[in-house]
Amino acid sequence: xxxxxxxxxxxxxxxxxxxxxxxxxxxxxxxxxxxxxxxxxxxxxxxxxxxxxxxxxxxxxxxxxxxxxxxxxxxxxxxxxxxxxxxxxxxxxxxxxxxxxxxxxxxxxxxxxxxxxxxxxxxxxxxxxxxxxxxxxxxxxxxxxxxxxxxxxxxxxxxxxxxxxxxxxxxxxxxxxxxxxxxxxxxxxxxxxxxxxxxxxxxxxxxxxxxxxxxxxxxxxxxxxxxxxxxxxxxxxxxxxxxxxxxxxxxxxxxxxxxxxxxxxxxxxxxxxxxxxxxxxxxxxxxxxxxxxxxxxxxxxxxxxxxxxxxx
Amino acid sequence: xxxxxxxxxxxxxxxxxxxxxxxxxxxxxxxxxxxxxxxxxxxxxxxxxxxxxxxxxxxxxxxxxxxxxxxxxxxxxxxxxxxxxxxxxxxxxxxxxxxxxxxxxxxxxxxxxxxxxxxxxxxxxxxxxxxxxxxxxxxxxxxxxxxxxxxxxxxxxxxxxxxxxxxxxxxxxxxxxxxxxxxxxxxxxxxxxxxxxxxxxxxxxxxxxxxxxxxxxxxxxxxxxxxxxxxxxxxxxxxxxxxxxxxxxxxxxxxxxxxxxxxxxxxxxxxxxxxxxxxxxxxxxxxxxxxxxxxxxxxxxxxxxxxxxxxx
Numbered sequence: 001x002x003x004x005x006x007x008x009x010x011x012x013x014x015x016x017x018x019x020x021x022x023x024x025x026x027x028x029x030x031x032x033x034x035x036x037x038x039x040x041x042x043x044x045x046x047x048x049x050x051x052x053x054x055x056x057x058x059x060x061x062x063x064x065x066x067x068x069x070x071x072x073x074x075x076x077x078x079x080x081x082x083x084x085x086x087x088x089x090x091x092x093x094x095x096x097x098x099x100x101x102x103x104x105x106x107x108x109x110x111x112x113x114x115x116x117x118x119x120x121x122x123x124x125x126x127x128x129x130x131x132x133x134x135x136x137x138x139x140x141x142x143x144x145x146x147x148x149x150x151x152x153x154x155x156x157x158x159x160x161x162x163x164x165x166x167x168x169x170x171x172x173x174x175x176x177x178x179x180x181x182x183x184x185x186x187x188x189x190x191x192x193x194x195x196x197x198x199x200x201x202x203x204x205x206x207x208x209x210x211x212x213x214x215x216x217x218x219x220x221x222x223x224x225x226x227x228x229x230x231x232x233x234x235x236x237x238x239x240x241x242x243x244x245x246x247x248x249x250x251x252x253x254x255x256x257x258x259x260x261x262x263x264x265x266x267x268x269x270x271x272x273x274x275x276x277x278x279x280x281x282x283x284x285x286x287x288x289x290x291x292x293x294x295x296x297x298x299x300x301x302x303x304x305x306x307x308x309x310x311x312x
Numbered sequence: 313x314x315x316x317x318x319x320x321x322x323x324x325x326x327x328x329x330x331x332x333x334x335x336x337x338x339x340x341x342x343x344x345x346x347x348x349x350x351x352x353x354x355x356x357x358x359x360x361x362x363x364x365x366x367x368x369x370x371x372x373x374x375x376x377x378x379x380x381x382x383x384x385x386x387x388x389x390x391x392x393x394x395x396x397x398x399x400x401x402x403x404x405x406x407x408x409x410x411x412x413x414x415x416x417x418x419x420x421x422x423x424x425x426x427x428x429x430x431x432x433x434x435x436x437x438x439x440x441x442x443x444x445x446x447x448x449x450x451x452x453x454x455x456x457x458x459x460x461x462x463x464x465x466x467x468x469x470x471x472x473x474x475x476x477x478x479x480x481x482x483x484x485x486x487x488x489x490x491x492x493x494x495x496x497x498x499x500x501x502x503x504x505x506x507x508x509x510x511x512x513x514x515x516x517x518x519x520x521x522x523x524x525x526x527x528x529x530x531x532x533x534x535x536x537x538x539x540x541x542x543x544x545x546x547x548x549x550x551x552x553x554x555x556x557x558x559x560x561x562x563x564x565x566x567x568x569x570x571x572x573x574x575x576x577x578x579x580x581x582x583x584x585x586x587x588x589x590x591x592x593x594x595x596x597x598x599x600x601x602x603x604x605x606x607x608x609x610x611x612x613x614x615x616x617x618x619x620x621x622x623x624x
């Protein structure tokens with residue numbers, strides 16, 4: 001099965017307390033497809049300018065990502081974002097945003113991309129997300145991201161798009177804002193009621209939570225003494241999550257739970273170096289090892305209370 | 313085996329968006345011992361005034377808590393705290409604090425209390441905590457709480473006390489403040505290095521995390537659509553945690569993990585009604601059910617990556 005992602009491909013300039021990069025590969029579709037490529041075949045849909053070079057294309061190529069639907073505008077410049085993180089790595093301070101060719105981005109899906117069974121709509125204009133979803137009639141599981149900017153400025157459009165997807169993957173604050181409800185469980189119920197099969201709420205250093213019709217599943221973040229660069233962590237999570245799902249015929253609750261773990265595994269690697277550097281260099285034994293670490297750090301034996309306390 | 317707790321017994325006045333209580337039973341030792349009483353024999357050590365009435369004693373009596381070491385000062389008044397919570401239930405706004413008989417509290421432990429194998433030093437002056445610990449030479453597992461006030465005003469005394477206990481149970485912000493380190497995993501390592509066997513970091517709606525020499529364990533909070541009154545949640549957690557430990561001869565990593573779950577179970581009940589009301593009315597089937605709920609919401613099968621992805 002294959003997985004199509006639609007979103008930004010970008011250059012980032014980053015400053016953190018631990019270092020600086022002038023111009024590195026970034027963008028939601030980039031982080032997502034790199035992460036998902038460890039699990040399934042990925043079609044990336046986006047747009048770049050003539051400044052997008054061999055080194056950048058090579059990252060996609062190395063991971064077997066299909067870039068046929070990444071449009072090149074030779075006279076244009078690639079979307080550029082510049083940001084700074086202070087010691088509180090939870091908050092990105094935007095220094096500069098140049099939309100460039102991304103400003104007029106109209107996703108053009110080839111037949112191959114349209115036929116994917118799994119689709120991820122990264123954070124773009126909600127109306128565009130909806131159009132893409134409608135171009136993929138055979139998709140059996142479609143997930144979307146969004147952001148505070150769209151929720152503030154066009155909540156109705158965001159909700160219209162939510163109504164045609166299967167899964168929403170957003171952060172804590174976005175969920176509260178979307179539902180206009182401070183309690184995250186009430187907020188989740190409200191969002192689920194738009195007709196979702198699953199809702200994933202990303203909680204940064206506190207991990208991530210999955211809501212489905214039948215249940216609730218929570219996974220902590222991997223314990224990291226150093227977060228080097230959090231840019232792209234959410235998209236890398238989504239890539240692991242959707243990539244793992246796309247390797248399955250049936251999306252059961254069990255599969256969704258393991259997808260949450262793989263998402264968390266991939267995100268934990270992403271933040272360990274700048275940009276795509278760490279995930280680009282990742283191998284399967286490392287992924288396996290970290291998956292087992294997650295098992296170890298969440299497992300407990302559920303022996304009955306009576307037996308548990310008879311020593312007392 | 314038995315468990316001794318030293319700390320406040322109080323009257324609370326509470327205002328939340330969901331209601332109001334003028335004068336209800338509260339205090340760290342109260343919440344702790346009530347919660348722990350479901351697992352083991354508890355000796356409560358504290359002080360109250362002549363205003364502490366039959367109804368209050370009855371709560372302890374109903375749960376078989378040994379109150380012989382709760383000193384009564386007939387002419388004095390019981391410690392009184394008045395607070396307000398807004399819709400953000402994470403922050404208590406103190407309206408009034410009257411230490412009363414608690415101001416000159418000198419814990420006096422009977423032989424029975426001194427001989428307990430398990431001891432919990434609730435949040436009181438760190439020097440007093442240390443004195444109590446030294447009065448219990450046979451204790452095999454001693455845990456302590458503390459608070460931002462002591463960490464700001466007498467950090468050295470707090471650390472001196474940490475050095476003579478086995479386990480610290482504090483919240484996120486206190487751990488960062490104590491270690492003077494924003495990264496919680498680095499902070500935990502620094503605190504563990506004072507010689508602890510275990511460190512529990514409570515993270516409110518995000519659950520709780522256990523650090524031991526060998527590992528890391530994380531449990532989410534029980535998903536609650538309504539938190540009615542969070543007062544005493546931390547002490548109720550500690551009561552379930554320590555109470556469960558005290559029902560065991562050996563404190564293995566497995567036992568500590570289940571203790572984290574029982575702590576979380578008890579805390580989840582505590583916040584559902586005002587003060588001690590919900591835990592006072594709790595029964596074993598309810599505790600069992602919620603323990604199983606925790607298993608359900610954290611469990612995933614760790615099948616190998618290769619098999620997991622062969623469908624792709």
